[in-house]
Amino acid sequence: MTAEKPRGGEPAAPRLLELARRELLETLLPQLQGDARYRARLIANAMKIAAREAEAGATVDGETRRLLREIAGRGEPGPESSSDAAVQALLVEAIRAGRLDGDTALFEVLSRQTERRRSLAG
Amino acid sequence: MTAALEESRLAGNKAALETFLAKATGAKAVEILDASPLSGGAIQENWLLDLAIHGGAFAGRLEAVLRTDAPSGVAVSRSRAEEFALLSVARQAGITVPEPLWLCADKGVLGKAFYVMRRVAGTAAPHRLMKDAELGGDRDKLAARLGEELARIHSVTPPRTELGFLGEPPADAAKAAIALYRRYLDELGGGFLALEWGLRWCELHAPPPVPPVLVHQDFRTGNYMVDRQGLTAILDWEFADWGDPMSDLGWFCAACWRYAHPELEAGGIAPRAPFYHGYESGSGRRVDPAAVAFWEVMAHIRWAVIALQQGERTLSGGEDSLELALTGRVYPPEVEAEILRQTAPQRWEKTA
Numbered sequence: 001m002t003a004e005k006p007r008g009g010e011p012a013a014p015r016l017l018e019l020a021r022r023e024l025l026e027t028l029l030p031q032l033q034g035d036a037r038y039r040a041r042l043i044a045n046a047m048k049i050a051a052r053e054a055e056a057g058a059t060v061d062g063e064t065r066r067l068l069r070e071i072a073g074r075g076e077p078g079p080e081s082s083s084d085a086a087v088q089a090l091l092v093e094a095i096r097a098g099r100l101d102g103d104t105a106l107f108e109v110l111s112r113q114t115e116r117r118r119s120l121a122g
Numbered sequence: 123m124t125a126a127l128e129e130s131r132l133a134g135n136k137a138a139l140e141t142f143l144a145k146a147t148g149a150k151a152v153e154i155l156d157a158s159p160l161s162g163g164a165i166q167e168n169w170l171l172d173l174a175i176h177g178g179a180f181a182g183r184l185e186a187v188l189r190t191d192a193p194s195g196v197a198v199s200r201s202r203a204e205e206f207a208l209l210s211v212a213r214q215a216g217i218t219v220p221e222p223l224w225l226c227a228d229k230g231v232l233g234k235a236f237y238v239m240r241r242v243a244g245t246a247a248p249h250r251l252m253k254d255a256e257l258g259g260d261r262d263k264l265a266a267r268l269g270e271e272l273a274r275i276h277s278v279t280p281p282r283t284e285l286g287f288l289g290e291p292p293a294d295a296a297k298a299a300i301a302l303y304r305r306y307l308d309e310l311g312g313g314f315l316a317l318e319w320g321l322r323w324c325e326l327h328a329p330p331p332v333p334p335v336l337v338h339q340d341f342r343t344g345n346y347m348v349d350r351q352g353l354t355a356i357l358d359w360e361f362a363d364w365g366d367p368m369s370d371l372g373w374f375c376a377a378c379w380r381y382a383h384p385e386l387e388a389g390g391i392a393p394r395a396p397f398y399h400g401y402e403s404g405s406g407r408r409v410d411p412a413a414v415a416f417w418e419v420m421a422h423i424r425w426a427v428i429a430l431q432q433g434e435r436t437l438s439g440g441e442d443s444l445e446l447a448l449t450g451r452v453y454p455p456e457v458e459a460e461i462l463r464q465t466a467p468q469r470w471e472k473t474a
Binding site: 039042043045046049068085088089091092095096098100101102103104106107110111113114115117118120121122 | 322
């Protein structure tokens with residue numbers, strides 16, 4: 001999932017964002033007051049999230065995607081060819097229709113996905 | 123006039139505003155001595171006004187707050203005129219709210235509707251309440267008082283002519299909310315599986331419908347003001363509606379509104395007991411812990427949906443607000459984790 005390793009000497013998005021964020025927090029923030037300080041913290045937070053995402057790739061990892069596909073395809077001829085959006089739509093429909101009530105496998109994938117999104121945004 | 127007022131967005135409308143206020147107060151003249159914006163509120167804009175009123179029933183100095191729509195305001199909440207009506211009903215019902223003074227629906231004065239209320243002392247900022255244990259006075263007493271205030275809000279029942287804009291109360295508030303959130307998730311593009319999971323759990327565990335009452339729908343730490351002695355005002359009436367009284371208790375106790383004190387389950391300020399006790403003694407109603415637990419799951423789903431809608435404003439909505447973008451990105455995963463915690467497979471024994 002990680003982006004291709006950049007060539008030597010050319011810092012990529014995560015490093016650029018990390019340095020920009022440090023500059024903002026260590027150099028600019030001490031000179032700011034009131035609402036401007038709050039705004040600067042928002043910017044630093046956005047940079048942190050963007051850097052993590054650039055480092056880790058998409059918010060849904062491959063394994064989660066595979067597991068969701070598996071659950072969506074239970075009892076049906078596998079939806080291997082369908083798009084992620086189609087898999088999600090199938091799952092939404094199944095959840096609403098009560099076909100996945102209390103389903104342990106789904107619960108585990110959802111917990112895993114939520115943890116991943118949390119670690120990216122937290 | 124101060125530099126702040128001179129440079130403010132109100133400056134160009136100062137004369138028109140003074141004329142309106144003079145008429146509203148029956149004064150010979152009203153002078154705006156100072157006006158400064160209050161920060162916070164992505165939907166509303168609030169101004170502190172210092173007024174000198176010459177003549178009429180309000181003669182003298184008056185410290186007030188002017189509330190109007192923010193430039194980027196969206197039509198998801200009640201209008202200012204409706205909020206003014208809600209405040210007036212709340213005040214008649216004996217709820218501790220800022221005194222609503224004058225409503226101006228004429229857009230010729232400020233370019234948008236607004237109303238003025240009497241300023242209340244204190245702060246509503248959650249981080250200050252969390253940090254300073256002295257603020258708000260004794261915390262168990264504050265929680266009990268908030269329970270009593272909530273009971274008073276729930277003493278307002280339909281029909282009320284002044285609140286006609288609220289429409290017909292839902293026959294089943296829980297089922298109506300579940301359907302509404304599903305529709306919102308569809309409108310956001312769908313695929314929010316953890317929220318869908320939570321909504322399905324809610325559908326199976328919804329309490330039976332109860333007679334509707336006025337619900338505040340944003341009754342939480344951050345939306346009431348306190349000073350050193352205790353409560354000074356219940357704020358932010360823009361989401362009020364007819365609904366299930368237990369929904370307000372669930373919202374108040376939801377983990378997402380406990381801030382730095384998750385162990386203090388009543389809004390991060392006290393244990394549940396004094397809050398429930400205040401509510402029960404004020405309302406004569408029993409708190410049903412199962413119903414509150416249900417509404418706490420619903421509270422998290424509602425907050426996640428609102429946060430996503432705010433984030434969406436920066437996408438399809440085309441609004442360039444970093445604050446809204448971060449709201450949509452940071453809160454939903456946190457809240458979903460809490461929803462999953464409260465709806466784990468072992469909690470799916472069907473009770474419905």
